[in-house]
Amino acid sequence: MNTTAVSDEDTHEEHHDHGLSDIGYIKIALILAVLTAVEVATYFWDFGILEVPSLLILMVVKFQIVVSYFMHLKFDSKVFSYIFVTGVILAMLVFAAMGTSMVFWQNPSGCDISAFC
Amino acid sequence: MSEIVQDSATQIAYGRTDWDDHHHLPTNTGLTNEKVTMWAFLGSDCLLFGALISTYLLLRNRVGPSTSGPTAADLFDIPFTSVSSFVLLMSSLTMVLAVTAIQRADMETCKLWLLTTAGLGSIFIAGQVYEFTSFYREGLGFTTNISSSAFYTLTGFHGVHVSLGIVMLVTMWALVSGGQLGPERAETIEIIGLYWHFVDIVWIVIFAVVYLIP
Numbered sequence: 001m002n003t004t005a006v007s008d009e010d011t012h013e014e015h016h017d018h019g020l021s022d023i024g025y026i027k028i029a030l031i032l033a034v035l036t037a038v039e040v041a042t043y044f045w046d047f048g049i050l051e052v053p054s055l056l057i058l059m060v061v062k063f064q065i066v067v068s069y070f071m072h073l074k075f076d077s078k079v080f081s082y083i084f085v086t087g088v089i090l091a092m093l094v095f096a097a098m099g100t101s102m103v104f105w106q107n108p109s110g111c112d113i114s115a116f117c
Numbered sequence: 118m119s120e121i122v123q124d125s126a127t128q129i130a131y132g133r134t135d136w137d138d139h140h141h142l143p144t145n146t147g148l149t150n151e152k153v154t155m156w157a158f159l160g161s162d163c164l165l166f167g168a169l170i171s172t173y174l175l176l177r178n179r180v181g182p183s184t185s186g187p188t189a190a191d192l193f194d195i196p197f198t199s200v201s202s203f204v205l206l207m208s209s210l211t212m213v214l215a216v217t218a219i220q221r222a223d224m225e226t227c228k229l230w231l232l233t234t235a236g237l238g239s240i241f242i243a244g245q246v247y248e249f250t251s252f253y254r255e256g257l258g259f260t261t262n263i264s265s266s267a268f269y270t271l272t273g274f275h276g277v278h279v280s281l282g283i284v285m286l287v288t289m290w291a292l293v294s295g296g297q298l299g300p301e302r303a304e305t306i307e308i309i310g311l312y313w314h315f316v317d318i319v320w321i322v323i324f325a326v327v328y329l330i331p
Contacts (some may be wrong), residue, residue, distance in 0.1 A: 019213075025214060041198075059326070066314055068317060087160025095167055
């Protein structure tokens with residue numbers, strides 16, 4: 001038995017189910033590079049009130065692209081997505097819990113703008 | 118399809134085995150235990166980094182009542198860190214190319230991409246060592262103030278993760294080179310790849326939240 005017995009057509013079909021081709025991954029990396037360049041541009045140019053929201057959006061988009069394509073969550077079992085998303089949600093809850101215990105509850109005037117808001 | 122002969126290597130590489138006609142592995146979930154375990158580990162590691170990032174955000178502007186000195190944010194070299202972020206991002210591409218190479222039983226290409234990934238990771242770590250050294254020379258030690266402690270703990274933990282990833286990649290390269298890891302165990306490289314991509318996404322968050330957001 002040898003692997004060459006698998007037809008090219010079959011291999012192509014499986015790749016389609018399991019992920020992208022090498023060229024597809026290179027395109028994804030180029031998109032990530034462009035998004036990173038836009039992120040860095042916010043340091044050199046003043047984006048005003050849009051700076052923080054745009055950085056957060058870019059961060060989420062990059063995170064989503066890497067997780068979906070490079071980590072194959074888009075193509076893999078949903079069980080993996082549930083496990084990982086649970087971890088991410090718990091991490092955000094940790095952030096919220098620490099925020100409330102260390103900032104909101106200790107500052108009688110409300111939210112500490114310099115640290116949080 | 119039924120006429121095509123498939124060997125066990127290709128079957129496992131694409132999640133298929135001939136021990137079950139429905140293409141499921143003999144586990145309760147139908148998934149390999151190793152992969153489920155890695156995802157569970159990554160999910161739990163989110164909590165670690167969630168706590169460290171939260172701590173840094175809460176302490177980033179505080180130097181403490183009896184301490185002084187600069188904060189890390191005063192000393193950031195954004196162009197330099199941008200380059201090392203780009204290097205780590207591109208290492209995710211080379212990692213996924215190593216996975217696809219071993220899945221199609223192209224061992225030489227797999228070895229090349231594994232070494233490239235380890236090399237890019239090493240460049241990132243070298244950049245972090247340079248950054249830490251320059252910060253220290255400018256008066257920002259680990260115990261200078263609570264802001265610096267939070268910064269070094271967060272980025273240091275990430276650096277340790279990257280370093281462990283490099284060790285795993287070099288180990289994989291040695292196993293593939295020695296013929297001890299072939300296409301029939303492509304999932305092993307995929308699992309190491311999951312870890313590597315995870316350290317990349319953690320850096321995506323750290324780079325935006327710690328370095329770029331004022």
